[in-house]
Amino acid sequence: MKIFNTLTRQKEELKTIKEGEVSIYACGPTVYNFIHIGNARPLCVFDVMRRYMEYRGLKVKFVQNFTDIDDKIIRRANEEGISFKEVSEKYIKEFWTDAKGMNIREATVHPKATENIDEIIDIIKTLEEKGYAYAVDGDVYFSPSKFSEYGKLSHQPLEDLEAGARINVGELKKEPMDFALWKAAKPGEPYWESPWGKGRPGWHIECSAMVRRYLGKTIDIHCGGQDLIFPHHENEIAQSECCNGVPFANYWMHNGYINVDNVKMSKSLGNFFTVRDVAEKYGYEPIRYLMISSQYRSPINYSTDIIEQCKASLTRLYNCSESLDFALENAGDTVAENAAEIKAEIDAKRDKFIAAMDDDLNTADALGALFELVKNINTNVIGSGSKELCEYASKAFDELCGVLGLLYNRKSKDIDAEIEALIEKRTQARKDKNWAEADRIRDELKAQGIVLEDTAEGVKWHRE
Numbered sequence: 001m002k003i004f005n006t007l008t009r010q011k012e013e014l015k016t017i018k019e020g021e022v023s024i025y026a027c028g029p030t031v032y033n034f035i036h037i038g039n040a041r042p043l044c045v046f047d048v049m050r051r052y053m054e055y056r057g058l059k060v061k062f063v064q065n066f067t068d069i070d071d072k073i074i075r076r077a078n079e080e081g082i083s084f085k086e087v088s089e090k091y092i093k094e095f096w097t098d099a100k101g102m103n104i105r106e107a108t109v110h111p112k113a114t115e116n117i118d119e120i121i122d123i124i125k126t127l128e129e130k131g132y133a134y135a136v137d138g139d140v141y142f143s144p145s146k147f148s149e150y151g152k153l154s155h156q157p158l159e160d161l162e163a164g165a166r167i168n169v170g171e172l173k174k175e176p177m178d179f180a181l182w183k184a185a186k187p188g189e190p191y192w193e194s195p196w197g198k199g200r201p202g203w204h205i206e207c208s209a210m211v212r213r214y215l216g217k218t219i220d221i222h223c224g225g226q227d228l229i230f231p232h233h234e235n236e237i238a239q240s241e242c243c244n245g246v247p248f249a250n251y252w253m254h255n256g257y258i259n260v261d262n263v264k265m266s267k268s269l270g271n272f273f274t275v276r277d278v279a280e281k282y283g284y285e286p287i288r289y290l291m292i293s294s295q296y297r298s299p300i301n302y303s304t305d306i307i308e309q310c311k312a313s314l315t316r317l318y319n320c321s322e323s324l325d326f327a328l329e330n331a332g333d334t335v336a337e338n339a340a341e342i343k344a345e346i347d348a349k350r351d352k353f354i355a356a357m358d359d360d361l362n363t364a365d366a367l368g369a370l371f372e373l374v375k376n377i378n379t380n381v382i383g384s385g386s387k388e389l390c391e392y393a394s395k396a397f398d399e400l401c402g403v404l405g406l407l408y409n410r411k412s413k414d415i416d417a418e419i420e421a422l423i424e425k426r427t428q429a430r431k432d433k434n435w436a437e438a439d440r441i442r443d444e445l446k447a448q449g450i451v452l453e454d455t456a457e458g459v460k461w462h463r464e
Helices: 037-055 071-080 084-101 117-129 158-163 203-214 226-244 275-282 285-292 304-330 339-358 363-381 387-404 413-431 435-447
Strands: 002-005 010-013 021-026 059-064 133-136 139-142 179-184 199-201 219-225 249-255 258-260 300-302 450-455 458-463
Touching: 002 249, 021 037, 021 203, 037 059, 037 219, 037 249, 037 258, 037 275, 037 285, 037 387, 059 203, 071 084, 084 275, 117 133, 117 139, 117 179, 117 203, 117 226, 139 226, 179 203, 179 226, 199 203, 203 226, 219 226, 226 249, 275 285, 275 304, 285 300, 285 304, 300 304, 304 363, 304 387, 304 458, 339 363, 339 387, 363 387, 413 435, 413 450, 413 458, 435 450
Parallel strands: 021 059, 021 219, 219 249, 258 300
Antiparallel strands: 002 010, 133 139, 139 179, 179 199, 450 458
């Protein structure tokens, strides 16, 4: 598998530290509000990456954090008149509602910043002892000028980065580029005891501490949104490598931005949407589909037309799934004359899917291969009457949908039983030539979004 490494700006063959295993750290949300559709993209993209690596036989250790102490969280706590912990726990719970709605699997570990204060303090002490950090009146700052490789991820020399930096009111740092590792507590703020007095961690140091604790000093892949390259990931590299004396991450992966109606999403422009907003109108699965419909490094556009197209694409997949289920139930031991050729075509679509995913997680081309498989199934498998062929096709179809995390809202058996019972009643009514009753049942099912199709093999049904 080749992935584009932001650090080297080129595609590289993935070579893991331990054979057969891969360690991945994905930056998680700061939990002070509902997640927005921009947050949804890395969640979906790197969930697919994890699923694919497991599909290819790798053992994946996947860590994704929660930043549960931050200026925004404290501000929200003050606004709502509750503790910072109540705010973070509330929005972690809301995060899981949305994440599970999009079929995001839980990480191997979901650490919180507040659970790793000792590790954070230990790293800051080491940086101070090594001369990379300094304390001023309870604050502790890191000096990027002392790390000769600073800027290697964002590919900008320190002097260029310094041009846009400044010292804000109240900051005691020596140089504009210096950043806070530890912040002295202000009156009324939450705090922890430390060698520098009462305070709390800076944002960047949290991830360095959690990476080291849960994955080690050097990891295989660090990933997140493009907006995190600078300063967050750049600062993580600097403080981690200065503390530990070894490379921090061998591969860096960053997903592209999301635009809304071809304009960058922004609260100030009023084109800002939470995942919950969109899901309430369109459901969660179309959001997941949208997030993986383009290659992850490309920008993606959100609009009502595009989300409707995603719904339509999912309907095609669901219809294929339901047709396959129906064909399997009604298939016999018929051996299709061209079974070997059809199986070879199915294998070719699977191989095309794998080739796309191996090429820097190209989910757009992988979806293309999946829909080619759907066409093949609809044309050559559904009407074959061959149980063996239907099972072969169904296995391939389920594999590829599973890697992408799609079709997780398939019909429940309880609901199926109710629908099948109504269909059976309608069939009997037709036999009895009770056309009014048959039509009434058809209309009742249509009101539930169930479309019936009378075929030679029996009644097929699917959702609109």
